[in-house]
Amino acid sequence: MIKKLVIFGVGLIGGSLAIALRNAGYCERIVGCSRSAENLQRAVDLGVIDDFTLDPSDAVKGADMIFLAVPIGAMRIVLEQIMPALEPGAVLTDGGSAKTAIVEAAQAVLGDEALARFVPGHPIAGRERSGVEAAIGDLYRGRRIILTPLESTAADAVSKVDAMWQATGAVVEQMPMVLHDEVLAATSHLPHVLAFSLVDTLLSMPQREDILRYAAGGFKDFTRIASSDPVMWRDICLHNSAAILEMIAAMQTNLGEFAALIQQQKGDDLLQRMESSKQARDRYVAQLDAG
Ligand code: NAD
DSSP: OOOEEEEEEEHHHHHHHHHHHHTTTOEEEEEEEEOOOHHHHHHHHTSSSSSEOOHHHHTTOSEEEEEEEEEEEGGGHHHHHGGGGOOOEEEEEEOOOOOOHHHHHHHHHHHHHHHHTTEEEEEEEOOOOSGGGGGTTTTTOOEEEOOOOOTTSSSHHHHHHHHHHTTOOOEEEEOOHHHHHHIIIIIIIHHHHHHHHHHHHTTTTHHHHHHHHOOOOOHHHHHHGSSSHHHHHHHHHHSSHHHHHHHHHHHHHHHHHHHHHHHOOHHHHHHHHHHHHHHHHHHHHHHTTTT
C-alpha cells in the first residue's frame, strides 16, 4: 500500500498509473504536480488525482512514492527541484522511455542515499494520444514493465516499485539499462523514426496531394505511430541517440540491399527475403495473439 503517491506529469502515463492504483485501492492519496494548473485541475475534475500543487518541494512532503512521468528532457529539472525536499525512505521511480540518460541525470543530481532509492522503470504500454484525457485504468493490464535498477539500488525500493506495478495488473521484469536502451531502440524507437520519416518523405514530394489522397490501409497501418506526441519522440531520439543511430545505420544498409536487388531485378532473392520476413512477422503475431 502507498500512503501518498506524487505524480510529476499527470498525462497518459502518469494519469493511467493513478487511475489503475486508485481502482486497485492501492493508494490513500494521489497528488499531481507539474507546470500547468489547468491540466492538473482537469486531472482532479476527471477523478484521476485527489489534489495538486505547482510547488515540487510541497508535493513531495510526506510522500512515500514519487513517480516521474514527464518528457525525458524534463526529468533532470524535476529531480533538481525535488532533491532538497525528499523524505528519507521515500521511493522514487520513473516511466521514461530511455533509461541510461535518466539514470545519468539521477546520478548527477541525487546524493548516494536518494540515488539508492531511485528505481528506473519503463512501462511497455502506450497510445498515440497523450495528456490526462487519454489516461485509462487498464493501460498496464497484462503489459510488461521493465525496471533497470543499479547495483546500488536498495532492494526494498525495487520491491515497492515492483508491487506498485503489479497492483495495476502489469508483469514486472528487470533488465540492465544499456540492454533496455538497445532493445527499445530496435523494437520501438526505430519504427517510430521510420514512421515519422516516411510521412516526412512523402510531404516533401511535389505530388504529395495525390499521394495522400490515394493512400490506403497499408499507409495508415504503417504510419499509425507517426501520430504520437512529437515532444516525447524528440526527447527519446536525443536521449537514446547512440542506440537509435546504430539501428538507423543497420536499416540503411538493409534498405540499400533491397534497393540493389530491385535495381538488379533479382526476383528470387527479393522473394526469399520477403518470405522470411513474412514468416518471422506471422510467428510474432501468432505468439502475441496466443498471449
Ligand atoms: P503526456 O504528454 O501525456 O504527459 C506528460 C506530462 O508532463 C504532461 O502532463 C505535461 O504537462 C507534463 N510536463 C511536461 N513538461 C514538464 C515539466 N518540465 N515539468 C513538469 N511537468 C511537465 O506524456 P506521456 O505519454 O504520459 O509520457 C510521459 C513519459 O512517459 C515520457 O517520459 C515518456 O517517454 C514515457 N512513456 C510514454 C509512453 C507513451 O506511449 N506515451 C510509453 C511509455 C513511456
